[in-house]
Amino acid sequence: MGVRFGLFGTGFWAAETHGAALAAHPGATLAGVWGRDTAKAEELARVLGTRPYADVDALLADVDAVAIALPPDVQGDLALRAARAGRHLLLDKPLALTVEAADAIVTETRDRGLASVVFFTSRFSESVNDFLRRAADDGGWDGVRATLFASIFQPGNPYGASPWRRERGGLWDVGPHVLSVVLPVLGPVEEVTAVRGPRDSVHVLTRHRDGAVGSLSVTLDAAPESGAFSVDLYGEHGWRSVPGGDRSAVEAYGSAVDRLLAQIADGPGDPCDVRFGREVVAVLAAAESSADSGRAVRTAEATGTGPVAWE
Structure with a gap:
């Protein structure tokens, strides 16, 4: 057993x-x-x-x-x-x-x-993890440009009837996917600025601890013709696209x-x-707060209340 x-x-x-x-x-x-x-x-x-x-x-x-x-x-x-x-x-x-x-x-x-x-x-496909390890080892990244536009509210989509997805939108549903491949390369986020756009989209700027800047756009209600999933790093090595999963x-x-x-x-x-999961939540919460308030928001990591360490 x-x-x-x-x-x-x-x-x-x-x-x-x-x-x-x-x-x-x-x-x-x-x-x-x-x-x-x-x-x-x-x-x-x-x-x-x-x-x-x-x-x-x-x-x-x-x-x-x-x-x-x-x-x-x-x-x-x-x-x-x-x-x-x-x-x-x-x-x-x-x-x-x-x-x-x-x-x-x-x-x-x-x-x-x-x-x-x-x-x-x-993050449970080796092609993705191998890429992230190489990118983190190489360093020299100035930032990332990421877009995840899904269209789940079309007839027949199994996730379209989900109340929490309608309420919290793409920031909380697909935003974690973007952050899961950005944070291992660019490091912790210290400040977030976010605005809401058409079709329940959220557009987020992240300032990372080492100075890199991310530009992330997400929605669950994109026009069907405009669906996209791309995460592109840029810096000393030019542009590199994070691959999709192979599983x-x-x-x-x-x-x-x-x-x-x-x-x-x-x-x-x-x-x-769960420590990494908590780091992702901290960025999402800061983005939501920024979009609601119209101000840049410092994350919990930046204010000294980051996740606890294993002993």
């Missing part, structure tokens, strides 16, 4: 990515499914060949680790609850919707010596499971652990 996982969530992403990868992974045992809709939990458990749970604490009691595929505000509460129960965390992006909620998860995870992974899809979502999630299992065996610490 592998590490016992409880799956929290019953939507499309939970079923088609989290659940499918966990059910197929040789080192994991999918012990059960919990969802806010008990009928959906029962149906997904049937499809995945596992057991539905009506009570969160009952599922936590029966597992070693949790996989959460729920809106970030719900995930934040459940992740903290799971960490307090001593369960390892395999979470989705964004980690939470506030820096305070993310800090609580980081602190609890550190204090209990728990393994953690936050799933940024492309399907299910394959990438399987790699995330591998990396969580490695930490369970050898001790916590991963490039995409």
Whole structure:
């Protein structure tokens, strides 16, 4: 029997990515499914060949680790609850919707010596990670220009009915994907300026600790003809484009499971652990605050309240 996982969530992403990868992974045992809709939990458990749970604490009691595929505000509460129960965390992006909620998860995870992974899809493809390592080693980057224009509210899109995505928009849904490949190269963000644009877009300028500047534009409601995903570094080496991932979502999630299992065996610490997830949340929160206030906003890292360190 592998590490016992409880799956929290019953939507499309939970079923088609989290659940499918966990059910197929040789080192994991999918012990059960919990969802806010008990009928959906029962149906997904049937499809995945596992057991539905009506009570969160009952599922936590029966597992070693949790996989959460729920809106970030719900995930934040459940992740903290799971960490307090001593369960390892395999979470989705964004980690939470506030820096305070993310800090609580980081602190609890550190204090209990728990393994953690936050799933940024492309960061679990080796082609992307190899590129990021080379780019970080090369240095000399003046900045990045990134655009992620999705169009999820078209008929038939499985994410278009998601209330939290309609409420929080592209900044919180696809913004983490951009930041997940920018921060490892340009380093921590200290100041953010953001404005809102047409079609619920958000346009963000980031000033990084070493002086580089990022220009990031995101939306979930782009005109279908204008969809785009590009992240381009520029500097002493000219322009370099961050590649797309070389794995399907299910394959990438399987790699995330591998990396969580490695930490369970050898001790916590991963490039995409909850500390990194918290760093991403800090930039998103600063961008939202800037867009709302019309002012530049310094991040938590810049004000000396960055993520706690492992001891």
